Amino acid sequence: xxxxxxxxxxxxxxxxxxxxxxxxxxxxxxxxxxxxxxxxxxxxxxxxxxxxxxxxxxxxxxxxxxxxxxxxxxxxxxxxxxxxxxxxxxxxxxxxxxxxxxxxxxxxxxxxxxxxxxxxxxxxxxxxxxxxxxxxxxxxxxxxxxxxxxxxxxxxxxxxxxxxxxxxx
Numbered sequence: 338x339x340x341x342x343x344x345x346x347x348x349x350x351x352x353x354x355x356x357x358x359x360x361x362x363x364x365x366x367x368x369x370x371x372x373x374x375x376x377x378x379x380x381x382x383x384x385x386x387x388x389x390x391x392x393x394x395x396x397x398x399x400x401x402x403x404x405x406x407x408x409x410x411x412x413x414x415x416x417x418x419x420x421x422x423x424x425x426x427x428x429x430x431x432x433x434x435x436x437x438x439x440x441x442x443x444x445x446x447x448x449x450x451x452x453x454x455x456x457x458x459x460x461x462x463x464x465x466x467x468x469x470x471x472x473x474x475x476x477x478x479x480x481x482x483x484x485x486x487x488x489x490x491x492x493x494x495x496x497x498x499x500x501x502x503x504x505x506x
Contacts, residue, residue: 388505389413403430416498423488428460431483435463438490442467443476446496451484460484464503466496 395408406422425431439445442465451460460483466476478499480491493499 387413388501390418390502390505412502416493416501418491418493418498418502420492421488421490425486425488428483428485431460431486431488434488435461435481435483438479438481439463439465442479446478451482460487464496464499470494 390410390412392408392410395406397404397406399405400421400423403426404424407420409417409419411417423431423434425434444466446464446466448461448463450458451462453459462480462482464478464480466478468477469475470477473494475495477492477494478496480499480503482489491499491502493502
């Protein structure tokens with residue numbers, strides 16, 4: 338009789354462990370597939386300049402009810418960045434997100450419309466500085482862009498870093 342309960346207990350623990358393992362694998366596969374399919378700005382394309390970029394952390398989630406991807410990466414010459422990509426329902430919502438973020442900007446360094454091959458405006462790109470991160474004296478910088486309903490932002494601790502990243506991409 339005891340052996341029967343032991344088998345049930347072992348089977349329950351095994352089934353639970355298998356479920357947790359498969360769920361973890363699923364989360365990893367979903368994050369990996371989204372990072373490769375949905376990324377607007379390729380992180381590893383700067384090889385021609387001798388500078389490369391390496392992901393350190395990538396996560397998928399949501400901002401409100403909209404799907405989002407978040408990542409932290411660094412360059413081969415020691416610059417650190419974070420990025421946010423949000424898939425809104427409309428280009429208007431993506432534009433509103435830009436406006437919301439720019440209300441906190443110290444300065445807007447540059448702002449240009451982006452166009453498709455036929456000359457139609459499909460988004461914008463903005464470089465802006467913001468209050469320094471805690472413990473730093475230099476303002477942080479963001480390269481914010483939209484393309485249709487997609488909002489994308491790359492953040493670093495200095496305008497110099499953002500300018501180099503932007504040049505690479």
